[in-house]
Amino acid sequence: MDIKAYIQSGIIESYVLGLTSAEESAEVESLQLQFPEVWEAISEFSQLLENKAFENAITPPENVKAKIMAAIKDEKSQAPVITLASDTHKHVSANVFNLWRMVAAASVILFMVSAALNFYLYNRYSQKNEAYQALLTERNTLQANNQIFQTHLSEWQKAAEVMTDPAMAVIKMPGTPGKENHLATVYWNTKNKDVYVMPNRLPQPVKGKQFQLWALVDGKPVDAGVLDPACEGVCKMKNIPKAQAFAITLEKAGGSPTPTMEQMYVLGKV
């Protein structure tokens, strides 16, 4: 397109004066975006026209302005004159205000829902927490019990070792007359002379009393140790190199140097 020819054709002046058809106007507007010379030509002629109009200006009567200002006051349109920004701003403000109201309403609902949910969830949590605590306690108990069982088990394991040791001499000690239902067993290691006793069926001694083991050596009773009530399975006693029999009597706690014959519970010959 020959822009120079276009500009010189008179179409620019026609456009500025408002004499162009819709298509012609569209063409000019499109070209002025592409070609700065077109825009310049439009500017130039517009200015020329304005200057001429200014030169030939006729002052209108005074009262006309007042009428106009009064007329626009009634106008609903808030269109600003120089800048477009303020009107869109007002429109946007109104919209923004409505939007904020919507947001506020939505957030109130959201909050209420959230609060309800929180309440429900907290309840659930509380319950779960209680259950958890209970479970923990149970576990602790179980652990403690387990410990006890483990201890028992290891002690019985030891006892089993003692009892099945082929070097052990097993001396059964049945209940003495009047105490027939009692039973204890001595395990005497023939090799190292260690003595173990198992209180198979002996009552729990009362407070302040303790069972004591005696070895009968050449007619004389020798202290072989007191039975520790805490010991499970076999209890290790004193080492007895020689004995013909073993017996258990009930003595005061800590034992006695000589046995109380009336308190003999069990007796067994080697």
Add this chain to the structure above:
Amino acid sequence: MVLLKQRQEFAFSYLYDHYSASLFSVIVSIVPDKELSNDILQEVFVKIWRQIETYDAAKGKLFTWMLNVARNTSIDAVRSKNYQQSQQNRELTETVYGAGGSTHTNTDNIGLRKIVHKLKEEYRVLVELSYFQGFTQDEISRMLEIPLGTVKTRMRTALIQLKQVIKP
């Protein structure tokens, strides 16, 4: 909100003070009746107030836009049935009672319209009919019994000539 409107009115007031006279001369060059031209000026500025959002700065100057509003409003007023009738009545009255005069301006001698007279007749006619009287090229072609193509090219040349005339 009120403050905003006050600022707008202030700006609009400035607009009137600065441009009303320029626009008024165009209105007067089209509308001979003085009273009517005052009303037209009022109508034009109210239109500007209402339609300012349609003004696109990317397309041209504000004054060009306002001038077009003034021109079109003036032409519409002159072409309106009411006006035509009142003109006929006026002419009738004048004929009976003698020259009226004071309420009527000779538009031919106003501003741009006067300048147009400096053009060659064939160009002047075209500018007259199109710019000051609002006839389309089609209508002009029929009125003057000239082919449409000729009207188009001749119009363009006329406006180039006009530009030369109004250049300082």
